[in-house]
Amino acid sequence: MPPRPQYGTKAHVIAALDAEPSPETSPTVGVDCSEDPLCQQMLDWTGNGWLAESSFWLIVKPFRILLILLVALLIRWAVHRMIKRLVRTSTHTSVPTILKPLRERIPNAPTDPTAVVPERRRQRAEAIGSVLRSAVTAVVFSIAVLLVLSELNFNLAPLLASAGIAGVALGFGAQSLVKDVLSGVFMLLEDQYGVGDTVDLGEATGVVEAVGLRITTVRDGRGVLWYIRNGEIIRVGNKSQGWAMVIVDMPIGFAGVEEATAVMRAAAAEVAADPDLAAHFVEPPDVLGVEQITVDGAVIRTVAKTTSDGQFDVGRELRRRLSEALDTSGITARIAAGRMFPRPAAGNGEADNRGGAT
Incomplete structure (x- = not known):
């Protein structure tokens, strides 16, 4: 028969229990204090691992988040x-x-x-x-x-990977939007046009009413409001930046060029001396001379360098004054007299083939 276990005295039992290793207080947070100086300092001060690791979540983490x-x-x-x-x-x-x-x-x-x-x-x-x-x-x-x-x-790796995939998908799906926004940013940086400018954008020509990062709004001469995506604007013709050049071509027929040039220079000088228009001139107007020859005679060109705001007022007034000056000098009448028009049919039904001046 196997020997029966022998039970010692009470002192022997207590000694055996004391000899068994007591379970240490295992940390419940799962943080290694050796990796954080504050946690290690708390562990050195208190000697309690649980309190030191708890301070990591109660003090260190909130402090770091607040600092960020x-x-x-x-x-x-x-x-x-x-x-x-x-x-x-x-x-x-x-x-x-x-x-x-x-x-x-x-x-x-x-x-x-x-x-x-x-x-x-x-x-x-x-x-x-x-x-x-x-x-x-x-x-x-x-x-x-x-x-x-x-x-x-x-774990930020899956989040960043998902964000990268979403960014690629968004880039493919919203190419036109990205193109419009980037074009709007460069348009602002380069000051291509602004609100109130008269621009030629190809399909639409008019006054800019609003400028955004994606859409530019232009109202044309007929009152139509155009919404143009910035990414679709290939070229921009701005008529309101800096100065403008007013060009007026006036026909004089076969009248004397020197006479017509003198008359037009006097009229242009009167426009430049007008107190309502003098502030719009950057340079005095100049009559350049004969620009071209047509079947109706010579065409004389007059130019005037003006401000962008006053180009239309100066252009209208300059055309009016030049027309009146040519009419007053009698050059306009000579232009009309030199033109030939077919006469109407004679009363007896036979056509009158004789040409006549009017």
């Missing part, structure tokens, strides 16, 4: 302040290159005092500043959210 948010707000405030200062200085002489129109970035480009409009530049700078501030806010807080999720032990 504060740094993000600080960066956003600093960049926004820099953008606002950039916008404020845009109406001064020393303008950063990024805010200068494209024609002003060319070295040794001729400057025209009528080409720079402070209010126009201020509006353009405000629009660019708004776009930049929105972009900075989106980028900074996107990075901050990713860092906060990382602090909460979220």
Whole structure:
């Protein structure tokens, strides 16, 4: 028979129990304090692993998240302040290159005092500043959210991979939208046109009523309002930037060129001396001379360099004064007398083949 177990005294039992290793308090949080200085310091101070690891979640993690948010707000405030200062200085002489129109970035480009409009530049700078501030806010807080999720032990690899796939899909599905927005941003940076400008965009020609990052609104001469996507604008003809050239071609028939030129120069000088129009002239009007020869005689060209705002008023008045001057001098009558028109049929039914002057 196997020997029966022998039970010792009570002292022997207590000694056996004391000899068995007691289970240590295992951490319930699952954080290695050796990787964090604050957790290790708490462990050294208290000697309690659970309290040290709990302090990691109650103190360290919230402190890091708060620090990330504060740094993000600080960066956003600093960049926004820099953008606002950039916008404020845009109406001064020393303008950063990024805010200068494209024609002003060319070295040794001729400057025209009528080409720079402070209010126009201020509006353009405000629009660019708004776009930049929105972009900075989106980028900074996107990075901050990713860092906060990382602090909460979220696995960011699947999230970033999904975001990359979604970005590629969005890029393929919204190519026209991205193209329109990018074209709008470059249009603002290069100051191609602005509200109130008279532009030729190909299909539509008229006055710009609104400019956005995706859509430009133009009202033509008939009152039709055109909505044009910025990505579809291939070329831009701006009739309101800087100065304009008014060109008037007047026929004089077979009258004397010297006589007609003298009459037209006197009329053009009167237009330039008009107090209501004098401020619109950049250079005095000039009668260049014979531009072309037609079957009706010579055509004399007159040009005038004006401001962009006054080109239409100057053009109308210049045509009116030149027409009146030619009529007063009798040159217009000689043009009409030199033209031949067919006579109507004779009363007896036979056609009158004799030509006649009218």
